[in-house]
Amino acid sequence: MTVGAGGGAHMNARGALGKYGEELAARRLVESGMTVLERNWRAGRIGEIDIVAMDGEALVVCEVKTRRAGLAGTPFEYPMAAVSPVKAARLRRLAEHWIEERGGPPPGGVRIDLVGVLLPRRGAPLVEHARGVA
Numbered sequence: 001m002t003v004g005a006g007g008g009a010h011m012n013a014r015g016a017l018g019k020y021g022e023e024l025a026a027r028r029l030v031e032s033g034m035t036v037l038e039r040n041w042r043a044g045r046i047g048e049i050d051i052v053a054m055d056g057e058a059l060v061v062c063e064v065k066t067r068r069a070g071l072a073g074t075p076f077e078y079p080m081a082a083v084s085p086v087k088a089a090r091l092r093r094l095a096e097h098w099i100e101e102r103g104g105p106p107p108g109g110v111r112i113d114l115v116g117v118l119l120p121r122r123g124a125p126l127v128e129h130a131r132g133v134a
Contacts, residue, residue: 038051091134114130
């Protein structure tokens with residue numbers, strides 16, 4: 001991972017946190033009966049899809065947001081509040097690119113889901129899956 005000026009260890013820690021959250025999210029999706037097709041799929045400058053999965057005949061573009069709970073001095077944003085209208089529009093564009101690359105839409109259409117992962121100071125992570133957020 002390339003780190004910009006001033007990023008340093010903070011960016012590496014954040015990257016590790018994100019990867020851990022994506023692993024937990026992928027596991028949750030598989031446990032709920034979905035098939036993970038790809039992770040961290042990139043479309044040039046548009047961005048990246050954290051997880052591409054199938055839920056029956058529906059293609060699912062899944063955004064994963066991971067947060068640590070209650071670190072002193074850190075502004076806290078609940079993971080599920082992290083998809084803005086701008087982010088949702090980008091996810092829709094990414095889904096279109098993924099479909100174009102694969103030769104057409106699936107019979108069940110496309111859905112955008114969000115998995116929020118909250119890591120408390122103690123205890124098990126809280127993994128929440130919201131379907132059709134955008």
